[in-house]
Amino acid sequence: MERIPVTGDIVRYRGKQGLHAVRAAIVTADVTTLDPRGVEIGAVPALDDASHVHLWVFTPGQLGGFHEYNVSPGDSPGTWHWPAAAG
Template sequence: MTADVDTLDPEGVRLGTVPPLDSAFHVHLWVFTPGQQGGFHEYNVGPGAGPGYWHWPTRT
């Protein structure tokens, strides 16, 4: 996770360099991928169980 409601840079949001979050449950993520690029940002991702959402892994 790169930002949540507690770590989001308000100045970056004000300047337009960081997208705002829709709610306290949304986050900005860095998605790791193989290859030279290494990954990409996903902004304002909501909680859920399916593709396009985020959730904490199940504890075993």
């Protein structure tokens, strides 16, 4: 069974722009922690399924990061994946 991400998990996010850099990210919402009232009033996007998450993506520099919403798993730009296991 594939592991489902939960709020607080550290994942890797592949950027959608430029060199598609891979960055560290933290899961800020999953299907069990997403507030349905926030979705209803349009304050936060819905998630398509249990493998999709909202992320805070960490970046170097003054801004420190950015939000990404309803991110699916994968290896293509704009997706998240688990970090490689420590060897």
